[in-house]
Amino acid sequence: MTKPTLAVIGGTGEEGSGLALRWAADGYSVLIGSRSRERAVAAAAELKSMLPPELPARISGDSNAGAAAAADVIVLSVPYSSQTGILEQIRAGCQGKTVVSVVVPLKPPRVSRVWRPQGGSAAEEAQGFLGGEARVVAAFQNISATHLKELDHTVDCDILVTGDDSTAKETAIELARAAGMRGIDAGPLSNSSVSEGLTAVLIGINIRNKVKGSGIRITGV
Numbered sequence: 586m587t588k589p590t591l592a593v594i595g596g597t598g599e600e601g602s603g604l605a606l607r608w609a610a611d612g613y614s615v616l617i618g619s620r621s622r623e624r625a626v627a628a629a630a631e632l633k634s635m636l637p638p639e640l641p642a643r644i645s646g647d648s649n650a651g652a653a654a655a656a657d658v659i660v661l662s663v664p665y666s667s668q669t670g671i672l673e674q675i676r677a678g679c680q681g682k683t684v685v686s687v688v689v690p691l692k693p694p695r696v697s698r699v700w701r702p703q704g705g706s707a708a709e710e711a712q713g714f715l716g717g718e719a720r721v722v723a724a725f726q727n728i729s730a731t732h733l734k735e736l737d738h739t740v741d742c743d744i745l746v747t748g749d750d751s752t753a754k755e756t757a758i759e760l761a762r763a764a765g766m767r768g769i770d771a772g773p774l775s776n777s778s779v780s781e782g783l784t785a786v787l788i789g790i791n792i793r794n795k796v797k798g799s800g801i802r803i804t805g806v
Contacts, residue, residue: 603733653678742800
């Protein structure tokens with residue numbers, strides 16, 4: 586089966602670029618999206634250099650709008666404060682496609698305290714902005730970017746996937762597997778407020794325990 590082409594919007598950031606590298610290593614074609622096409626191209630070249638030499642280079646860069654338009658699946662990995670502006674850039678390219686939101690609404694300076702936006706969650710706000718032709722799911726909020734670029738490192742965390750479209754959730758669960766993690770269907774998109782909020786909880790756990798990579802595991806499944 587041919588794997589979909591992925592656009593990682595915010596792929597120049599730590600988490601977005603780490604996920605992009607893992608997906609490229611698993612055989613996906615990945616487009617790095619950025620406000621600056623030049624910055625995206627440079628980031629893609631850097632990620633290519635991290636792939637084992639025996640793997641084909643499947644990473645390229647483009648503007649946010651160009652990457653979204655050319656991809657089959659869009660992964661949104663940007664700060665919450667930038668979400669609306671970036672969604673405006675990619676809205677046309679998201680229509681009829683799965684959009685995986687990795688966005689977490691954190692409110693500085695107390696980023697270890699859960700804060701919910703007016704729309705309930707970042708993912709719900711993205712769905713409302715993009716409209717019903719885009720299939721938004723929320724996933725990957727609770728992983729640390731610390732070791733993502735170490736391809737032989739096992740990320741000790743399950744991925745909670747929430748959404749209202751079963752096929753879109755299956756896509757996100759498969760992307761979790763491709764990145765070396767286990768994706769778990771965590772219910773409708775309204776539940777994304779919980780998975781997004783867990784990020785603030787994990788930040789606090791990291792601070793209190795002087796670690797960087799705490800995560801979650803779902804037992805009994």
